[in-house]
Amino acid sequence: MTIDFTDLTGTLLTAVITYGPALLALVLFVGGLGIPLPGALMLMAGGAFIRQGVLDISTALPLALVGVVAGDMTSYAMGRFAGEFMQRRFGETATWKSAEETLHKRGGIAVYLTRWLLTPLAIPTNLVTGASRYPALAFLGYDVAGEVTWIVLYGGLGFT
Template sequence: MTDMLLALVPEYGGWILMAVTFFSCLALPVPSSFLMLAGGAFAASGDLTMTTVLASALGGALVGDQTGYLIGRKGGAPLIARLQHARRSAGLLKRAQRMIDQRGGVAVFLTRWLFSPLGPYVNFIGGAMGLDWRRFTLGSLSGESLWVSLYTGLGFAFASQIAEVAQIASDLIGLLAALLVTVVLGRFLFRASPRNGA
């Protein structure tokens, strides 16, 4: 599927990027990050303009986030119950719910680019839990802007080495996520230790 979508990017450019980022925000398994890298590379070669690439990818992601939020707002408890029973999404759903409980708008921001597998579930849960729409939208806009700029910018800068950049970006985001989890777990253990508990 990735090869087929990649072949369509030079011809349909912005529309493909918009559709892929939209659907990725609704938990559909599409190669959005890779296609944004490719969009940046096509902009570097002159096949697309960078303005088209950025606007399309960002527009699709923002509309996808808002759609997920509205689905959560309208579907509420039945949607959450259905996702909890699905084997693939149950673990991601619990982590997303915990992040929304603890961090609200910051969770939305972080799950746009750093913890992106949680992003669609944060959209649904944010709506279902009644997270303030303005906080959700601010977190979405800032996080998606960073995600889109990062991937399209890397694609533009390293147009001739897209596959390598995609692997490095994936590894780097995994490393950053692991470091953040380590810091949070370390703080939790430090606070829970008997010397610091009381």
């Protein structure tokens, strides 16, 4: 079975117009779980829809932030839940030890940058930070800061 992302994107864009910011938040939540959806494109479209008056900025931006942060926190929690298994499976590898050491030294900047600049690394970062018991409140703070940056940058591109 193949997925035609062109059709999927068109369907999602139409659904955002029809159902509003809640659907945008849902798409971003699902993307935060690691399911490949066009989150950046949806944010740019959301910015354009705000400019055109299709979406209201006072609900679209907060709901987008809540959706993506909830997805990130859920994948962080999955890493935390699976932490013992991941430690047993990968804990002795040089790659795991290096990733864990880097997270404990520079975890905040790693979380922040993977939200908006190094986005392909976001889901693995969520899982590893959870599995390595990186403090949840620290993760949340850096996650929110990074996602606000992402939303402003990509939503702003669509708005202009």
